[in-house]
Amino acid sequence: MESEQSNVNEQVKALLAEALQVEPELVTPDLTFGDIPQWDSMGHMEVMMRLEEYFGVEINPDTIASLISLPLICEYINNMDG
């Protein structure tokens, strides 16, 4: 279970780096919306769309507004899986 979560977290981290077009090293464990210039409104929506595509989920507007950090996104995806 723990390794599954860790795997998902790594996938989310990689996806975030890809969506925001930054080096993976910049995606720190606590990275939050606005911490880096690339994670702005456009970047945020790019992240949301990539999450939808990759994990096959539909993210509603309320959730879009709540997924504002890497830990929150990971928690959301892990709970979806669970």
Add this chain to the structure above:
Amino acid sequence: MKTLKIEPEVSIPEYLTGEIQSKLAYVDESIVSAKVHPNRIELLVNTPSSAGEQGISQDKEKEINRKVQRVITSMAKGSIRPKIQVLEDHMDRAVNYDLDPNIKLIRLGELSQEGNGFYTIGPLLSGLIEFFEKQFLNLADSFQAKPYRFPTLISAEMLDRVGYFSAFPHSLSFVTHLREDLDVIDDFAQSTKFVSGGLNTSGESFTRIQTLLSPAVCYHLYFSLADRQLSGGHLAATGVGNCFRYEAINMSSLERLWNFTMREIIFVGSKDYVLENREAGRKRMQEFFETIDFVYRVESANDPFFIGEFRKQAAFQSAFQLKYEIRAFLPFKNDTLAVGSYNYHQDFFGRNLNITLEDSSPAHTSCVAFGLERIAYAFLAQYGLNPKDWPEPVQESIP
């Protein structure tokens, strides 16, 4: 003229019909009008006089079709249904007038069109605008907002810094002047004429664009605060100014002007400060609107981003509930018109313009904005042009 019927390759959700229709105005210069139906798009296009009965060439038709499909795909494919949140609904207030005030205003000489999208406004309408201005100034006073005067011109460099060019390229209005070159100026003076709908001057006579006509009021305040720490921790300011948003064939009377006037009350500070004041502004305006029985609702909205950024930016604004519009009822067309808005920009301007708070974090901003011509127009649409039919607070205020 010829009507083109285009079948969209991507289905258009009902919630995007209006947004897509407004963007079709920018597809091709030949388009005179555009109408989006559930399964087809109808365009009325100008045909060149040389084309004769045949109308436009097949190549031109294909080109327009390709561009229309691009608009639709870009805006509709993968779009997220916006969450509409209604904060106020006063649409059930009684109205006793149902004519379009525009026709009468023109007949009375109260409205005179000088060009496409800009008008001279007469004393009746000016008095009404003055009345609304007093209310907005009272609102500004209630926040002890400091008065500012902003220029009509705006710096291209600063607009670039806040990403305005990629977000709203279609509505920009540019300012230039003749190059500082005696031959160029002399040639212009001797040979320039207004012919075929424009000046016959070569583009090479003008300088590169460094300046535009301002599209909004609050940007000037943010630009003036750029690259420094906000003293005192927060700021409430107010200003009124000419704003310019080119809207092509969408421009229509006072409803949609190229050149309009906006009064804004602007807040800069912490997230809590700017959000609390935006909400306080809304509640105070609600009390005022009640005194004149204004028919309107306040609901979430998005800015008219151009097609490249529309899908993401509109969804972002909707998800984070960043913008609420005051939508006034227009009885003559059973529709509503945005006459003002309550906006929150998060720390977008703080980050992009390096406006910091005392703890070095980027400042948050919000603003309360009113379109003066539009609110007066909506008022006339609800009450008519006879001051005797207007609510008492308005009658008393206007000599």
